[in-house]
Amino acid sequence: MALDKEFKEIPGTIVFDADQSRKGYWLNQFCMSLMKADNRARFKADERAYLDEWKMTEEQKQAVIARDLNRMMALGGNIYFLSKIGATDGKSFQQMAGSMTGMSEEDYRAMMIGGGRSIEGNRRVGEHGDAQRPESHANEDK
């Protein structure tokens, strides 16, 4: 039984299923390798050379180098895996999550203190909430 297609109709959201998992397998496994200090040091010393040790697509490697989390998500990354890149860069989860919204770090933090992003208009693609940015490429590969 395939996953309900409704999961693909939530705006600004990529649901990590078996298809995404296959697509992003080596991207995510590369991220896991960053849990070892030696690997973090080697990655920081020469990102390109370290990435070339993994069976990732060129697009995935470019997205990592650009630290484009939305792009990495679209290419099969999962946020819990991608967060290892953020940890390597010394970023908090709030900084990582905020970076995917197009908001500044200060604006995102203020939004959270103000009660977070509203669900209104953000339940289904085609409504009029603030997570429905058409320019976002988060939904590109759906």
Added chain:
Amino acid sequence: MARITASVYTSHIPAVGAAFDLGKTHEPYWQKVFSGYEFSKQWEKEHKPDVILLVYNDHATAFSLSMIPTFAIMTGPEFYPADEGYGRRPVPPVIGHPELASHIASEVIQKDFDLTMVNEIDVDHGLTVPLSCMFGAVDAWPCKIIPFAVNVVQHPVPSGQRCFNLGKAIREAIESYPEDLNVQIWGTGGMSHQLQGPRAGLINSEWDNKFLDELIADPAALARMPNIDYVREAGSEGIELVMWLIARGAMADVAGGPPPKVAHRFYHVPASNTAVGHLILENAA
């Protein structure tokens, strides 16, 4: 005989662990979060369990994509805090209860729940942050802890109904264990939060509070809610809340006993990206 005396429900936000470890608990931002656990720390002193079955999820820490068990029970003797990329949390090791864990596994597998048994694993913030919230800074956790991991990372994740039914089977397993043990079952994760994409930062307080109401009063109805509703209404990471239904399914009222007493309820927005929810339900003595 062993018996489940209470269930505890709490978020397990990593930033809460970091605030705790860095001594920021009295900063106004964090004080509001930790104030919700003042009652709980005292309550745990007065209701000290022998064993906690702690339901959590691994966040791409011990389980990568190389293996993704839907349900895993930790049957080993001890488990260490994981290095999630920021160094290991400076908290005590977790001492397991291999005999009770193996008994639970044996009983529920024979009731058609296919658990993976794990003897060696490092435990991440999903497990250690609730312990810090409930026990504070201690040299050793005051009881034994059986970690129980649920896949909520790669979909399909188990349904609320499956989790609720598993909780019922776990209760029967625990209550057939011959030793006199005071056992608590904890469900962790949530509440509403989304950590990815343009919808990151989503919070749905109204939905969260309705979830708490229903978890208390009518968990069987709540268990029927499909996974899509969690993701749509509570954010892509809000799906963690299915884990709370394992703990709720293990309470006495589900098996025909009296309704539990709500000892404590707390809700606060935000901690980092997340709505903090916390409940303590007691079974009648």
